[in-house]
Amino acid sequence: MTFVVVGTPGDRRPELFAAACRSSGLPAPRLVPWTDVLRGAEIVLEPGELLRIDSPGEDREADALLRGAGHPARVGGGARWYRTFTAALRRLAAVASASGARLLGDTEEIGIMFDKRLSHARMLAAGVPVPPALPDVDGYTVLRARMDEARERRVFVKPAHGSSASGVVALQTAPGRVRAVTSAVRTPDGLFNSLRVRAYETEDEVAALIDALAPDGLHVERWLPKAMAGGRAFDLRVVVIGGEPTHAVVRTSRHPMTNLHLGGARGDLDAVQRALGEDGWKRALDVCAWAASCFPGSLMVGVDLLVGIGLKRFAVGEVNAFGDLLPGLTGLPGGAAEGVDTYTAQVRAVLAGSRACAT
Numbered sequence: 001m002t003f004v005v006v007g008t009p010g011d012r013r014p015e016l017f018a019a020a021c022r023s024s025g026l027p028a029p030r031l032v033p034w035t036d037v038l039r040g041a042e043i044v045l046e047p048g049e050l051l052r053i054d055s056p057g058e059d060r061e062a063d064a065l066l067r068g069a070g071h072p073a074r075v076g077g078g079a080r081w082y083r084t085f086t087a088a089l090r091r092l093a094a095v096a097s098a099s100g101a102r103l104l105g106d107t108e109e110i111g112i113m114f115d116k117r118l119s120h121a122r123m124l125a126a127g128v129p130v131p132p133a134l135p136d137v138d139g140y141t142v143l144r145a146r147m148d149e150a151r152e153r154r155v156f157v158k159p160a161h162g163s164s165a166s167g168v169v170a171l172q173t174a175p176g177r178v179r180a181v182t183s184a185v186r187t188p189d190g191l192f193n194s195l196r197v198r199a200y201e202t203e204d205e206v207a208a209l210i211d212a213l214a215p216d217g218l219h220v221e222r223w224l225p226k227a228m229a230g231g232r233a234f235d236l237r238v239v240v241i242g243g244e245p246t247h248a249v250v251r252t253s254r255h256p257m258t259n260l261h262l263g264g265a266r267g268d269l270d271a272v273q274r275a276l277g278e279d280g281w282k283r284a285l286d287v288c289a290w291a292a293s294c295f296p297g298s299l300m301v302g303v304d305l306l307v308g309i310g311l312k313r314f315a316v317g318e319v320n321a322f323g324d325l326l327p328g329l330t331g332l333p334g335g336a337a338e339g340v341d342t343y344t345a346q347v348r349a350v351l352a353g354s355r356a357c358a359t
Contacts, residue, residue, distance in 0.1 A: 002049050074193070078162055114161055132222045197257060226306060233252065239323060249326055302321075
């Protein structure tokens with residue numbers, strides 16, 4: 001069994017997957033750089049090879065090929081990024097089909113997971129609990145009108161194709177007041193990502209922020225207040241492999257974004273499990289499996305699970321096609337991945353003939 005990985009040289013993801021292959025007695029995968037794919041270079045696959053498509057990563061050259069020249073820390077260009085990315089996915093699927101190679105993840109499903117509007121709609125249609133969304137928001141004026149129509153005072157505004165909380169805005173309104181929390185920094189040269197979350201509190205600032213994000217497409221949903229753990233709000237990243245929730249991490253924060261690179265911290269999973277109780281924890285994992293089942297051709301789906309105040313309500317905030325980068329995290333006790341990381345669990349699932357391998 002031979003794997004081929006489309007990824008970025010030097011990125012941790014293909015390196016960790018290669019280590020998982022070696023630890024399972026398999027040869028290290030052959031790496032096809034994303035830059036080769038995006039430039040249209042010939043991609044050679046052999047019959048029976050297993051093609052894993054990984055994240056383009058933090059590669060400046062790949063970023064420029066995906067969304068055009070510019071500083072990699074800038075916010076924006078998501079619509080162009082998405083068009084280029086999905087075109088590359090279609091090409092990879094065609095090459096795999098023509099060569100007799102097999103895909104470890106359905107390329108159409110990867111594309112859907114990278115459009116928050118499409119993935120939200122797919123899960124909603126399947127009955128998965130998701131935050132209610134506000135439709136057809138194309139700027140600040142329409143956003144406020146939609147909020148008034150829905151009687152919403154707190155929403156999350158998300159770029160349709162963003163990741164890592166880039167451009168995400170937690171917006172609160174009250175009569176005569178507005179507050180937008182985001183990691184985006186407004187500069188004379190546009191919006192840029194920062195590792196520090198900040199607040200904008202004037203109508204003009206917030207309107208300019210939302211209007212700057214809008215051209216690439218927005219997904220707006222109700223802000224569901226999160227449960228607390230140790231005085232910090234938390235949510236869960238749950239990795240589902242072959243239909244089974246295998247890994248979970250608690251992400252905590254003092255501000256609305258729980259992303260670890262924005263100052264969030266890993267919380268105590270045992271404490272959260274105890275607080276939820278056996279039935280609550282099972283319901284939480286069932287919701288994650290339910291969300292992943294909306295993407296049956298994907299070997300792995302990362303699910304961001306929101307846990308409401310009172311620990312009784314769950315909702316899926318997002319699904320992630322590349323949500324398995326959780327170094328050092330081993331699988332849930334008693335599960336199929338107990339004692340191994342997310343990458344080794346995926347290799348084992350393939351070796352066991354997981355139903356999630358696409359043809």
